[in-house]
Amino acid sequence: MRKILITNDDGFNSKGIEALATLMENFGKVTVVAPLEAQSGMSTALSIGKPLRFGKIESKSGRELFVCSGTPADCVKMSMNKIFTESPPSLLVSGVNHGSNTSVAALYSGTLGAAAEGTIYGIPSIAFSLSNFDQEADFSAVIHWGRAIIENFIEHPPLPGVYLNVNFPSLSKEEIKGVRFAHQGKGRWINEFEERVDPYGYDYYWMRGEFFNLEPSSRESDHNLIEGNYISIVPHTIDTTSREEKKRLNALWKFNTL
Amino acid sequence: MRKILITNDDGFNSKGIEALATLMENFGKVTVVAPLEAQSGMSTALSIGKPLRFGKIESKSGRELFVCSGTPADCVKMSMNKIFTESPPSLLVSGVNHGSNTSVAALYSGTLGAAAEGTIYGIPSIAFSLSNFDQEADFSAVIHWGRAIIENFIEHPPLPGVYLNVNFPSLSKEEIKGVRFAHQGKGRWINEFEERVDPYGYDYYWMRGEFFNLEPSSRESDHNLIEGNYISIVPHTIDTTSREEKKRLNALWKFNTL
Numbered sequence: 001m002r003k004i005l006i007t008n009d010d011g012f013n014s015k016g017i018e019a020l021a022t023l024m025e026n027f028g029k030v031t032v033v034a035p036l037e038a039q040s041g042m043s044t045a046l047s048i049g050k051p052l053r054f055g056k057i058e059s060k061s062g063r064e065l066f067v068c069s070g071t072p073a074d075c076v077k078m079s080m081n082k083i084f085t086e087s088p089p090s091l092l093v094s095g096v097n098h099g100s101n102t103s104v105a106a107l108y109s110g111t112l113g114a115a116a117e118g119t120i121y122g123i124p125s126i127a128f129s130l131s132n133f134d135q136e137a138d139f140s141a142v143i144h145w146g147r148a149i150i151e152n153f154i155e156h157p158p159l160p161g162v163y164l165n166v167n168f169p170s171l172s173k174e175e176i177k178g179v180r181f182a183h184q185g186k187g188r189w190i191n192e193f194e195e196r197v198d199p200y201g202y203d204y205y206w207m208r209g210e211f212f213n214l215e216p217s218s219r220e221s222d223h224n225l226i227e228g229n230y231i232s233i234v235p236h237t238i239d240t241t242s243r244e245e246k247k248r249l250n251a252l253w254k255f256n257t258l
Numbered sequence: 259m260r261k262i263l264i265t266n267d268d269g270f271n272s273k274g275i276e277a278l279a280t281l282m283e284n285f286g287k288v289t290v291v292a293p294l295e296a297q298s299g300m301s302t303a304l305s306i307g308k309p310l311r312f313g314k315i316e317s318k319s320g321r322e323l324f325v326c327s328g329t330p331a332d333c334v335k336m337s338m339n340k341i342f343t344e345s346p347p348s349l350l351v352s353g354v355n356h357g358s359n360t361s362v363a364a365l366y367s368g369t370l371g372a373a374a375e376g377t378i379y380g381i382p383s384i385a386f387s388l389s390n391f392d393q394e395a396d397f398s399a400v401i402h403w404g405r406a407i408i409e410n411f412i413e414h415p416p417l418p419g420v421y422l423n424v425n426f427p428s429l430s431k432e433e434i435k436g437v438r439f440a441h442q443g444k445g446r447w448i449n450e451f452e453e454r455v456d457p458y459g460y461d462y463y464w465m466r467g468e469f470f471n472l473e474p475s476s477r478e479s480d481h482n483l484i485e486g487n488y489i490s491i492v493p494h495t496i497d498t499t500s501r502e503e504k505k506r507l508n509a510l511w512k513f514n515t516l
Contacts, residue, residue: 235504
């Protein structure tokens with residue numbers, strides 16, 4: 001039977017991971033290994049110099065459930081070192097994230113960090129995110145469309161070194177126009193901090209910010225596609241070398257004087 | 259006068275950032291914005307849902323020094339939102355990291371996370387790492403060779419969207435054979451956790467692990483180059499889309515049934 005590892009960055013108790021586990025039980029034996037607490041924005045961060053807790057807990061659904069005190073990437077490492085010691089899982093599925101992970105959010109996302117970590121281990125890995133931050137968001141369209149996405153993923157997985165980033169618009173299954181492959185859009189955040197003063201008179205800052213889209217609206221980036229009511233899929237590579245820049249700079253840089 | 263932003267992931271008080279600031283003072287006005295505490299392995303992580311502290315402190319060198327309670331990427335965001343509000347710095351230099359950041363370590367490194375964040379803002383960004391974890395490591399060869407690297411970086415910076423990852427072998431300036439452009443090598447960690455029992459009888463885990471090189475020794479990856487006594491420079495891209503996989507999978511995946 002196909003072994004499936006499920007993780008996320010919103011924590012083991014989120015509605016999104018429950019929806020994902022329900023979907024994935026159609027495809028094999030699910031093991032959930034999720035962070036104890038919310039780990040949004042943790043990218044591929046690891047807990048170095050900080051001890052980790054890890055253990056099995058009882059789940060309401062009767063599903064195999066482990067929690068880890070660290071990051072999403074820690075969860076994957078812990079799974080590989082402590083659970084899947086005989087043979088790796090056939091698939092890693094991360095999410096469903098509460099909130100989209102398009103454009104540069106791909107660099108910050110813990111949901112994608114877990115998929116990148118799975119890819120380092122050679123496990124076909126895919127991440128699902130829904131463009132809705134609500135804790136009580138409706139995941140029914142994700143479950144509906146996700147089934148066909150997972151069928152394709154199993155039949156034609158990405159090549160080694162590549163993982164998939166799937167973003168769903170926050171719409172009903174009927175309102176979604178379809179699924180499109182895309183590239184990571186250009187963009188950045190602006191107005192990133194809200195400044196406050198604590199009761200003792202000292203400043204502190206909350207990160208927030210607004211997304212500023214730098215991709216022309218005519219181009220089918222991930223961000224533009226979900227804005228246009230499509231599901232977007234971006235294949236991301238863990239080898240982030242720019243071969244073009246390697247060649248170009250190699251021809252220009254000189255070290256004669258040394 | 260050229261404005262230079264310096265950050266790192268080992269914290270404001272490390273020997274590596276002091277060496278880097280000394281080097282960069284040859285090229286312009288240095289502002290150091292560094293984490294209050296060690297942030298190794300933090301990748302491009304951001305502090306979401308956790309308040310940040312940020313402020314100017316006095317430095318022994320008389321240099322402009324700010325500290326931030328968050329990650330390296332937080333330091334860059336804070337710099338851009340609170341210090342460089344009129345115009346951005348001309349350069350961002352991150353490091354010098356105590357320890358190399360080659361191969362998949364590029365995905366975990368906070369030193370590189372800061373350079374990626376600078377790149378999102380459109381600032382030419384470069385990261386330096388020395389293959390020596392010692393707090394008292396000798397950075398004199400980095401300062402020597404780094405000067406010519408920064409001269410080239412200023413004259414021929416990477417194109418927008420690309421940052422540079424420079425790794426130095428832990429050798430004297432005379433022992434270093436030269437500088438080579440490289441690709442990010444293949445590899446992963448093994449034996450990643452050390453299990454211990456706390457005084458109350460519960461298990462906990464320290465992350466450690468050994469690097470397992472998966473790159474053939476004949477290939478000039480970053481890891482192989484520093485093992486061969488060269489300085490390696492990898493241009494990394496913040497757009498991690500695999501265009502080849504986008505095209506290949508787009509031709510294979512079917513959604514007929516929806």
